[in-house]
Amino acid sequence: MPIPEWTIADFIHHGPWWRNKSILLLNLYLVLPLLSAATNGLDSSMLNGLQILPGWQDYFHTPTSKTLGLVNAANCIGALVGIPITPIFSDLVGRRMTLFMGGVIMLAGIIMQAMASTVYIFIGARIIGECGFGMAFTVNAAPLLISELAYPTQRGKLSSLFNTMWYFGSIVSAWICLGAYDRAGATVWSWRAPVLVQLxxxxxxxxxxxxxPESPRYLVSKGLESQAARILAKYHSTSNDERDPLVVFEMAQIRHALKLEKEISSGTSYWTCFSTAGNRKRMTVIFAIALFSQWSGNGLVSYYINMVLNGVGITSTRTKAAINGGLQVFNLASAICGALLVDKLGRRKVFLVSNIGMLIAFSMWTLTTALFDVSQNAAAAKATVPLIFLYYFFYDFAYTPMLISYTLEILPYKIRARGFAIMNFTVYAAVAFNQFVNPWALEALGWRYYLVYCGWLVLELLFIMVYIIETRGRTLEETAALFDGEKGPQEIEEKGGEAATMTMNQLTSRTGKREKGLAEEEYFELQEGSGFHLPSTRPPSQMDSQSEESAIALSV
Structure with missing residues (x-):
């Protein structure tokens, strides 16, 4: 394979990203799709807070366990209806339009939810609105837009931060419910006001x-390459020039990746996600981490904190609300920690640390809950709360930032929207199952139900050890091709490097200058950090084609 003399490490921005006006502006724009996850967290945690409020319980006549399960599962029902069709819109009309459509549907559902006069209208509104049918559109389109539009050195962190923003919404929800309880007491506005905040x-x-801007990958797939190049030039290039080597590099990789995907599979449907050996490997991993994200014991606190705290003798409404609010702040900090370390530690290590930590912490949590239940041990009850926090640190370290980020990385463009929809469908199905089963199981089995999750966490750890591969140090196109053998990633690297090299040769032939210095030195450091080593016999001026994310450390 020809070795391109110039690589992406020579063209990216060096230094803090906020000092580059183009990157700064792009990241500010990407805050908008990032808020979709905050919306999801706001609504999901809203039920936690509402169930604690006496005003909500009285207004809806203290729902039974079965009705409560239906209330909690209503958003999943709506999402499960919407998720299969959302990729069609994302691929047909674009990421932005799909996000817009989801926002309109959510507005209608939120207003209906706030005005609900019976628990069944409340359930119907949740099926339509914030975390239901409407949310299915935004949750599909927003992460796609972020991962496909972000600056090369920012993609890993921004896509990891997407799901992390769930806790931002969760924090707002928890403290709004607490404030509403303090101000409105047991009136209907103690729960209606928090619902209206979701607007x-x-x-x-x-x-x-x-x-x-629209996703450049989407535009190239529709034959709108000039528009894609203009967007990349405006937000990825410091010169705002479509002939900028970085723009040329990215466009070459996008074109070639789409070409390879077409050669591997000509069709585009849900069946395409399973039509090749590489796709089946991808979907096996995606199914697994989607299930792990909901079946690791986290659902016990996420939706039934009231029952969990009652189980260890904590019955005060204000104490429960304060613990819930504090937990969300802690979760956000833990998830951000994991998101910021995905490029330094690598994806596989982050998953391993998370699963080992969850297994240990949840086992201890099970023990303290059992001790309190059997012997009313006060010390065990006090120890349960910090153990819940410890457990969530390890859960948030990987599964909050990496669930969406890792899924999008390993999916090629052609099936990215549909494969991502399958992941979301699996998550919502797992959540719906949990929301029906958990309250009944907790009432029937008490602390013994925790033992089921202990066993499941062991199986999770074994799967992660065997099947999760490292993706650090590659572009979006290179990472997606990893499951299709060595030829795909090598060809994509080669095409991007050759295009950049030709552009630089044209520029240097006119100026007579070749300035590599610092970039070349930093490039070799990055090769070492990503596990790639150059042969010692190679002249130092020769460099392998490398990826966008191989240069991530340069701008952090």
């Missing part, structure tokens, strides 16, 4: 989404 983010999105 803010969808309103911002449908109003401002058109300021955010």
């Amino acid at each position: 803010v983010i969808p309103t911002l999105q449908i109003s401002l989404i058109w300021l955010t």
